[in-house]
Amino acid sequence: MNTFSIRKFIxxxxxxxxxxxxxxxxxxxxxxxxNAQIDDFAVGKKAIDAKNWxxxxxxxxxxVTQNPxxxxxxxxxxxxxxxxxxxxxxxxxxxxxxxLDPRHKGALEYSGIAYLKTNQKPRAEAQLAxxxxxxxxxxxxxxxAKAVAAAK
Numbered sequence: 001m002n003t004f005s006i007r008k009f010i011x012x013x014x015x016x017x018x019x020x021x022x023x024x025x026x027x028x029x030x031x032x033x034x035n036a037q038i039d040d041f042a043v044g045k046k047a048i049d050a051k052n053w054x055x056x057x058x059x060x061x062x063x064v065t066q067n068p069x070x071x072x073x074x075x076x077x078x079x080x081x082x083x084x085x086x087x088x089x090x091x092x093x094x095x096x097x098x099x100l101d102p103r104h105k106g107a108l109e110y111s112g113i114a115y116l117k118t119n120q121k122p123r124a125e126a127q128l129a130x131x132x133x134x135x136x137x138x139x140x141x142x143x144x145a146k147a148v149a150a151a152k
Contacts, residue, residue, distance in 0.1 A: 035072055038063055044076055056080035064096075071100040075107040082114045090114050105131060109140035116151045124148050 035041045044059030060077035063070055078093030094111035097104050112127035128148050131141040 035070070038067070038070075040066070041070075041073060044073070044080075048076060048080060051083070053080045053083045057084065069100055071097040071104050071107065074100065075104060075110065078107065078114070079110050082110065082117070087114060087118050103134050105134060105138055105140040108134075109144045112144045113147055116147055121148065121151050124151070 040059045040062040044056045044063065047053070047055035047059055057077060057080045060073045060080065063073035064077060067073065074093045074097035078090040078097065081087075081090035081093060091111065091114060094107045094114065097107035098111070101107070108127045108131045112124040112131070115121070115124035115127065124144070125148055128141070128144045131138070131144060135141055
């Protein structure tokens with residue numbers, strides 16, 4: 001084999017791997033590192049930490065307007081709305097988060113809690129079952145399981 005043939009032999013598999021990686025990366029949801037770079041996301045997280053639910057709703061609403069594929073922002077939008085007692089808005093946000101990422105553990109847990117708060121225990125149990133299928137020992141699963149067990 002001459003040098004040119006060896007280069008072609010090595011170059012094609014490397015190029016295929018690079019292209020495959022680019023295709024996979026395009027489908028990955030937002031990560032915490034990326035979210036931390038979004039100013040409104042950071043403001044929303046601080047508002048949640050301070051239990052300033054109205055500010056959190058405002059901030060995460062801006063995030064999802066700018067990036068409608070951010071499942072994490074929809075999850076937190078639902079969480080803040082739930083604390084405000086705005087369950088219709090909370091469920092809509094959780095549903096959007098789960099449409100974007102059906103395995104979003106936070107949205108499954110928080111929507112399960114919202115179902116319990118609105119006397120919909122069977123729906124909370126369904127969310128718990130989904131969580132258990134994803135990760136039986138995760139914190140989100142344990143927390144929702146405790147809440148379901150404590151519910152009437």
